Amino acid sequence: MTFPGSLDDRDAARAVRLAGAEPVTLWHGDRGLRGVDAAILPGGFSYGDYLRCGAIARFAPVMSELVPAARSGLPVLGICNGFQILCEAHLLPGALTRNAGLKFITRDVRLRVENPRTAWTRAYSGGEQIVVPLKSGEGAYAADPGTLAALEASGQVVIRYAGGNPNGSAAGIAGVCNAEGNVVGLMPHPEHAVDPLTGPSADGLRFFASAVAGVAA
Amino acid sequence: MSSPDTVAQAAATGDLPQPYAELGLTTAEYEKIVDTLGRRPTAAELALYSVMWSEHCSYKSSKVHLKQFAAKAPPSDALLAGIGANAGVVDIGQGYAVTFKIESHNHPSYVEPHQGAATGVGGIVRDILAMGARPVAVMDALRFGPAAAPDTARVLPGVVSGISFYGNCLGLPNIGGELDFDPSYAGNPLVNALCVGVMRHGDLQVAAASGPGNQVILFGSTTGPDGVGGASVLASATFGEAASAKRPSVQVGDPFTEKLLVECCLELFAGGLVVGIQDLGAAGVACATTELAAAGTGGMLVRLDEVPLRDASLGPPEILMSESQERMMAVVEPDRVDQFLAVCAKWDVRAAVIGEVTDTGRLVMTWHGEPVVDIPPASAADGPVYRRPLARPAAQDTLAADDPAALPRPADGAGLRADLLALLGSPGLADKSWVTDQYDRYVRGDTVLAMPEDGGLLRVDEATGLGIALATDGNGRYCQLDPYLGTQLALSEAYRNVAATGARPLAVTNCLNFGSPEDPAVMWQFAEAVRGLADGCAALGVPVTGGNVSFYNQTGAVAIHPTPVIGVLGVHDDVRRRAGIGFPAARSPAAGSPAAEGAASIVLLGRTEAEFGGSAWAHVIHGHLGGRPPAPDLDAERRLAGLLAAAAAAGLLAAAHDLSDGGLAVALAESCLRGGTGCAVRLPGDPFTALFSESAGRCVVAVRAGAEAAFGQLREAHGVPGETIGAVGGDSLVVDGCFAIPLAELAAGHAQALPALFG
Numbered sequence: 001m002t003f004p005g006s007l008d009d010r011d012a013a014r015a016v017r018l019a020g021a022e023p024v025t026l027w028h029g030d031r032g033l034r035g036v037d038a039a040i041l042p043g044g045f046s047y048g049d050y051l052r053c054g055a056i057a058r059f060a061p062v063m064s065e066l067v068p069a070a071r072s073g074l075p076v077l078g079i080c081n082g083f084q085i086l087c088e089a090h091l092l093p094g095a096l097t098r099n100a101g102l103k104f105i106t107r108d109v110r111l112r113v114e115n116p117r118t119a120w121t122r123a124y125s126g127g128e129q130i131v132v133p134l135k136s137g138e139g140a141y142a143a144d145p146g147t148l149a150a151l152e153a154s155g156q157v158v159i160r161y162a163g164g165n166p167n168g169s170a171a172g173i174a175g176v177c178n179a180e181g182n183v184v185g186l187m188p189h190p191e192h193a194v195d196p197l198t199g200p201s202a203d204g205l206r207f208f209a210s211a212v213a214g215v216a217a
Numbered sequence: 218m219s220s221p222d223t224v225a226q227a228a229a230t231g232d233l234p235q236p237y238a239e240l241g242l243t244t245a246e247y248e249k250i251v252d253t254l255g256r257r258p259t260a261a262e263l264a265l266y267s268v269m270w271s272e273h274c275s276y277k278s279s280k281v282h283l284k285q286f287a288a289k290a291p292p293s294d295a296l297l298a299g300i301g302a303n304a305g306v307v308d309i310g311q312g313y314a315v316t317f318k319i320e321s322h323n324h325p326s327y328v329e330p331h332q333g334a335a336t337g338v339g340g341i342v343r344d345i346l347a348m349g350a351r352p353v354a355v356m357d358a359l360r361f362g363p364a365a366a367p368d369t370a371r372v373l374p375g376v377v378s379g380i381s382f383y384g385n386c387l388g389l390p391n392i393g394g395e396l397d398f399d400p401s402y403a404g405n406p407l408v409n410a411l412c413v414g415v416m417r418h419g420d421l422q423v424a425a426a427s428g429p430g431n432q433v434i435l436f437g438s439t440t441g442p443d444g445v446g447g448a449s450v451l452a453s454a455t456f457g458e459a460a461s462a463k464r465p466s467v468q469v470g471d472p473f474t475e476k477l478l479v480e481c482c483l484e485l486f487a488g489g490l491v492v493g494i495q496d497l498g499a500a501g502v503a504c505a506t507t508e509l510a511a512a513g514t515g516g517m518l519v520r521l522d523e524v525p526l527r528d529a530s531l532g533p534p535e536i537l538m539s540e541s542q543e544r545m546m547a548v549v550e551p552d553r554v555d556q557f558l559a560v561c562a563k564w565d566v567r568a569a570v571i572g573e574v575t576d577t578g579r580l581v582m583t584w585h586g587e588p589v590v591d592i593p594p595a596s597a598a599d600g601p602v603y604r605r606p607l608a609r610p611a612a613q614d615t616l617a618a619d620d621p622a623a624l625p626r627p628a629d630g631a632g633l634r635a636d637l638l639a640l641l642g643s644p645g646l647a648d649k650s651w652v653t654d655q656y657d658r659y660v661r662g663d664t665v666l667a668m669p670e671d672g673g674l675l676r677v678d679e680a681t682g683l684g685i686a687l688a689t690d691g692n693g694r695y696c697q698l699d700p701y702l703g704t705q706l707a708l709s710e711a712y713r714n715v716a717a718t719g720a721r722p723l724a725v726t727n728c729l730n731f732g733s734p735e736d737p738a739v740m741w742q743f744a745e746a747v748r749g750l751a752d753g754c755a756a757l758g759v760p761v762t763g764g765n766v767s768f769y770n771q772t773g774a775v776a777i778h779p780t781p782v783i784g785v786l787g788v789h790d791d792v793r794r795r796a797g798i799g800f801p802a803a804r805s806p807a808a809g810s811p812a813a814e815g816a817a818s819i820v821l822l823g824r825t826e827a828e829f830g831g832s833a834w835a836h837v838i839h840g841h842l843g844g845r846p847p848a849p850d851l852d853a854e855r856r857l858a859g860l861l862a863a864a865a866a867a868g869l870l871a872a873a874h875d876l877s878d879g880g881l882a883v884a885l886a887e888s889c890l891r892g893g894t895g896c897a898v899r900l901p902g903d904p905f906t907a908l909f910s911e912s913a914g915r916c917v918v919a920v921r922a923g924a925e926a927a928f929g930q931l932r933e934a935h936g937v938p939g940e941t942i943g944a945v946g947g948d949s950l951v952v953d954g955c956f957a958i959p960l961a962e963l964a965a966g967h968a969q970a971l972p973a974l975f976g
Contacts, residue, residue: 004477004564005476007388007660008388008660011662029563045385048474104378104381104654104655104656105654106653106654106659135657135659135660137385192659197676197793198662198663198664
């Protein structure tokens with residue numbers, strides 16, 4: 001799905017292709033989801049991140065189709081800016097705030113898969129550690145204490161930073177899902193870890209493979 | 218709004234005094250304008266000439282020297298467009314072409330570091346876009362005053378955040394560059410931004426307004442009062458006391474608009490909707506209209522009142538001089554205008570038809586119907602040419618006589634160890650992660666190598682593995698000692714860095730940062746540097762495809778070290794066969810993997826002499842700059858590059874790292890730290906010379922276990938001297954008979970230096 005200012009859309013499309021599926025481009029200004037089996041909201045700076053990251057994108061025409069589809073079970077993955085949009089659209093709880101160090105961070109981070117049962121993590125095993133790039137200026141996950149406790153209790157924390165908390169995220173949370181597990185938001189970028197030639201590992205590919213296998217099943 | 222000065226008024230009031238000196242024009246230049254026009258210029262014409270004839274836009278002091286790049290250019294069949302275009306275009310094979318260029322944004326970055334650096338990125342990206350290419354990566358070469366100086370703490374973080382903000386939001390990976398510190402850059406930081414773009418051969422666009430009746434469209438951001446006169450006021454004058462008063466001359470960047478502009482332009486090109494295109498950079502509308510007109514049919518009519526403004530009080534002179542960012546100008550056939558505007562609307566890019574191409578030979582601009590500009594466009598586009606006086610300064614001999622051979626050297630292994638740790642912890646050689654972690658190096662998914670590697674390496678074609686390598690290098694200390702040799706050393710280093718990835722160097726761009734051209738000593742440095750680069754490129758067989766000159770980098774009478782920054786582009790036949798700088802961890806045979814292999818052996822390539830003039834060792838340990846720089850050996854560089862490309866293609870190399878600042882000692886430490894693996898070496902000859910000399914034409918490689926004989930034969934076939942000095946392995950850097958340093962100790966000072974300074 002491409003918004004004005006989306007940047008990692010071609011990377012997400014490549015990851016889908018490498019996972020064995022056919023990527024379909026969705027344009028922010030169009031209505032209709034072109035019959036896709038799953039949707040990815042890529043990283044970038046939609047609408048320049050003006051006002052607040054993801055705050056304008058949630059009102060894009062395509063979102064009026066995506067939100068009900070997601071509530072009906074369509075697998076949806078939001079990466080970085082896509083995660084921010086899903087939070088702004090209330091498909092996921094919490095919010096992303098400025099990094100603790102107030103600087104943009106690009107770093108290969110070690111992550112622990114906490115919930116291997118979502119539509120996007122089924123190909124991982126619980127507790128498995130993976131290395132994926134993080135690159136964001138507003139990547140600190142935040143939620144009120146009640147929400148955090150509920151997320152932990154219900155297993156909605158999908159991945160957690162395992163090698164130190166790079167950005168001040170609450171409870172080291174790097175990704176969460178909705179109660180049903182079909183909508184997942186990740187701050188790190190699995191689409192940049194699909195080939196050791198261009199990334200730190202190929203660890204990220206299984207996020208995409210998970211959804212492809214789920215759709216095929 | 219007061220009514221503007223029209224052509225009719227100018228003809229009627231010939232003796233009206235005009236503020237040409239305030240706009241940076243000399244009396245002789247003003248008189249030349251009056252001669253050309255046969256009357257005094259209008260206020261708008263005066264504004265136009267003042268920016269077009271500024272040093273920044275006209276290259277009036279440098280032109281006579283820059284001619285050598287074309288005159289001495291080696292024969293090359295790789296050039297599709299050369300000097301004079303917005304950026305040179307190089308054929309890399311398989312139907313792909315690459316365009317790249319480096320440009321300075323030094324002065325704006327000192328006045329307002331964040332916006333100055335950000336708009337430097339934006340400007341060079343539009344240059345690449347205007348050639349018809351998709352911009353695919355950026356790099357930046359940065360130099361600041363002493364790292365511990367309070368002003369550096371203001372300028373450096375702002376520059377880095379500006380590059381980070383703009384480049385990241387634009388979605389361009391930042392794949393490399395340089396960072397150095399020297400007192401000569403205090404008050405004159407150097408912020409040089411490079412952009413590279415990729416296109417298919419047929420996609421090349423031209424910057425010319427041809428075809429009378431074709432429409433002229435201005436699109437992108439609206440025009441505001443930001444950056445009025447940036448080229449003349451900021452970039453073409455020496456800073457005095459009141460630099461902060463020049464802040465209104467700095468532009469303000471909006472990378473989101475630029476991202477839309479990039480996608481919009483590429484869709485316009487793909488649709489064949491553009492006859493000619495020019496980016497708006499220095500001198501804004503004045504430059505775009507005069508250059509398009511001068512390069513095309515020769516005439517253009519522009520209705521300045523049609524320019525979309527963000528400040529309605531702007532009149533013709535301000536509109537012409539404004540350097541508002543994120544704007545482009547296109548020439549479009551009349552029956553394509555509707556399609557053109559529809560593409561702009563899709564991308565939310567504002568566009569306005571502001572004029573048309575004519576065959577009158579005149580650039581005419583009107584303001585609500587009244588002519589306010591009526592000039593022959595070439596008179597503004599070509600500008601004056603100066604042959605400035607140049608004189609080798611007498612101090613050059615004193616400097617050369619101050620031989621570093623007299624400096625006290627470490628007496629034993631403990632002293633060598635301490636000097637290496639001091640070098641690794643010095644700001645210029647320290648780990649640059651504090652800077653580079655703020656840049657996105659992953660976006661677009663084609664980055665194979667990025668900092669701290671020797672060169673950036675990008676994949677261009679996923680199916681074939683075709684790629685491009687890029688490196689920028691400069692060394693102000695070498696150039697201060699000898700600008701001719703110093704420039705050749707910078708060229709050699711960038712060339713070697715590209716070769717170290719396994720790529721074949723193809724072409725050269727440059728950003729020539731110097732003091733005031735009105736100082737004969739600076740002009741001598743400049744002339745020597747240009748001569749050195751032209752001769753060097755001829756010897757290496759790589760043509761200069763374009764570049765940029767930045768003069769007036771001085772505060773008062775003190776100029777910066779002459780600092781030509783040289784960018785080299787290479788082609789990599791298969792990026793999967795790249796060589797990185799990190800020593801590989803020996804894979805354990807116990808794992809039972811078929812790929813299990815023994816320790817890689819370390820081979821030092823090239824010849825080492827006792828060369829310490831301008832070296833990092835002399836600078837960091839003794840604060841010394843004197844003597845002669847190392848002697849470049851361009852023939853040896855060429856042979857070394859040939860060997861590296863052949864060895865990488867044959868899969869013999871586990872790592873390759875060029876030797877430059879800090880010599881073998883720093884190179885070994887960097888390769889150990891990058892790979893997370895130690896090494897043990899035995900040094901030939903005097904250990905101090907072996908470790909810290911900066912002789913050119915050298916590289917250290919890790920040869921895969923079992924490939925030693927094949928590599929040795931290849932090395933001899935290419936005529937490159939070399940010897941095996943040790944092997945990769947362990948968790949320390951061990952120099953036999955001298956010292957052992959655990960990796961953790963090597964890393965500590967190296968990693969902590971910049972965070973300790975900048976937070």
